[in-house]
Every structure is written in structure tokens, then in C-alpha cells.
Amino acid sequence: MSNGDDLYQVLGVSRTASQDEIKKRYRALAKELHPDLNPGKPDIEERFKRITAAYDILSDPERRGRYDRGEIDASGQERPDQRFYREYAEDPSATRFYTREGFSDDEGLHAFFSDLFGGRAGRGEGMRMRARGADVSYTLPVDFLEAAKGAKKRVTVGGDQQTIDLTIPAGVRDRQTLRLKGQGMPGFEGGPPGDAYVEVHIQPHAFFERKDNDIHLELPVSLAEAVLGGRIQVPTIDGPVSMTVPKGSNTGATLRLRGKGILDAKSRQRGDQYVRLKVVLPKSPDPELEKLVEQWAKSHAYDPRADMEGR
């Protein structure tokens, strides 16, 4: 370290930093820059030595005070030249190493290769590359109701006519990826097969629409049902259920069917189904209805656009 270096800049702390801040900062830098934790980076050692030398002065309040007053400078304060562990630990000519189970030294490269390629080959067999099969990824279109209620499927995927069995969990989300253990490519030399990853693409439904765990549905009702109310049948993912339309229900009125939505994987609770009513007139003009409404309107005029601005 040269005399001109500012020790605070080297550590990246302000001159007013507390001892605790200096310690924390050094710790963070050292974790990143310690040469023995970065064996593949030869140039990191110089930076580490600089921050360590700076820390040695600034971590001691007495020496820090003398440095601040200009009584000592940044030079000549380095630790006795530390030989880092990595210089020895990587040198193949060293007579002894620290090793862990799995790669003990006397087994040499043969064991190393066996470990790399999965499984240990017996010594007499030569080097057989036992290996796990490759993982494969697919996208799978899934019917709306199958996604909502769950299903077991056998599907053919890929150009090579591979079949996979899968269980679609109830309430699976669009673009969710399912991992199918062992359904990827076969292994080599007795190695285990890879996994298959299947991304689910939920197909839209003719009238159900899904928002999170709720289902939304627009339900046509007749004029009579809207005006007079009554019990009607409503489709749900479980099949039709009966629901009461209150008297005088307008288009846009929304009713809720509790617990008829999608199963939430975490809470194991089902969402709700929202039914939005839409009043529908008879398909063809009806002279009787016309006459009736004409009579009625004479004494019951109303303006449904009264709230609209800028007419």
C-alpha cells in the first residue's frame, strides 16, 4: 500500500464511520475478496491485502486516531506477508492434502471420473460412463375443466412419440410447470432417467373465465326471470346448480356462488363463482310484448341515461 492511499476510501466508508460500521464493511469485503475463497482469481490477492491493511489500522481506535491526526501514514502497516492456503492446496507436488470423503487422494483420477459421470465403476471394468438421462421440457395444452378439477392423463409428446403419464393437480395455474420425476430421457449404462418438465397451457372455456381462484360467468336471463325473479339453473365446474334470481334483477347484477371456484393449492380452500346476469329479449320480435310494453310505458316513462354526462 502506498503512503498516499486514503484508508477510508480503500474500505469504502466515511471518515465518521463508527467502529462497528468499519468492522461490518471489512467483513463484507473480506467474504467477497478472500483469496482462499477465490482460488481461480489470482489478481484478487492485492485488493484483499489493501483492505486488510486498512482495516488493521482503522479497527484500532488508538491507531485510527493517530492516522486521522496524520501521525502515521498508510504504509508499512501490512501483516507479515501471509502465504495463502490456495498456493499450497492447489499445488499437485505437495505431499499431503486436506481431502474429504468422496475424493480421497489415493484413488486418483479414476474415482474422480466415476464421480463425475455418476456412480462408481468397479476397478476391473474400465471406465464406463454411467450417467443420468437428460431432462426434457414440453408444453401441454390442458382443457379448462381438467385444469380446474384435476385429471390423470397419458399424453404423447415430442416428435419421437414418447408417452408420459401425468397427474394434473386440481387448480393448476396457467403456465405452471409440473416436474415429472424419471419421465425424461433414459439413462446411460444403467444410470437413472432424467426428469420431464411440463408447462401447462390452459385453454379458454366457452363461458367460464378464471381470475385467480374465482370463476366468472355471464349468465343470460329472460325478461320474465329478470322482472319477476325465480329459481334458475346455473352451470358450474361441478355441473349445474340451482340459484335464486331476486325480483327486479338488472343486467350487470352479480350473484355469488360460494365455494364453487378453483381449489387453492396452499389453503386447500375453493374460490367462488361470480354470476353476472344479462337480460335477454326473445330472439324474434313479439307483437304481444310490444303492445304490453307500449301500454306500460305510457304511464311509466323513465330515463336510464339520466346519469350520463355530455349527452
Added chain:
Amino acid sequence: MKTLSEVVVVVGRVDRVELTRWIEFGWVHPETRPGTEPVFSDLDLARVCLICDLRHDLAVEEETMPLVLSLLDQLYELRRQMKALTGALRQQPDEVQRAIMDLIETSRRRGGSLG
């Protein structure tokens, strides 16, 4: 080669009691012969320095140290084996070396295995 007392003096950041504990934990294994003081090689000495840095400067807890050392030992073992492997590859004819480099490059681009 150094004795335990010499290591304590040279390193300056560990005392006899702590260093003895580290030996008992198996973090450092200097050469020991019955009836004599343990003898530290340069490798052992550098390892003691590393453990000092980890323990004191980087605040690695005593309980966590075996995990850290185990990972480091595996890393260095792998690097030694890689060195041996690259050394062996360099002895091969140029076209073999090139073929292997091409395969590694292809697999890297695919972000996956060689298979």
C-alpha cells in the same frame, strides 16, 4: 516445519489453547508421532492462517466452520483433479484437444450436458 509454539508466534492471531482445539476438531492435522509435539508443514501453517481469517475476521461460527472447511476442501480437491485432467489433455494431439474444446463450447452454448 514448525512446532505448535512456533506457529502461535508466527501467526500471531491464535493462542495455544485455541489451536489445540482446532486440532482436536480435525480442522488442522499436523503430523503427530507418539510422545512428540505435533509438526506443522507450510500447508498446515497456511491453513491455520485461513482458519484465523474465517473465524476472527469473517466471523464464521465454530459450528459452521466444518461446513465451510468441507466445501473448501472439496473445491480444492476438484481444482487439483481439474489440473491433473487439463495436464493430461495438453499431452494429447492437437486435433484431440480441439475436438474436446469444441464439445465443451457446444455444451456451454446449450447450457446443458454433453449428452
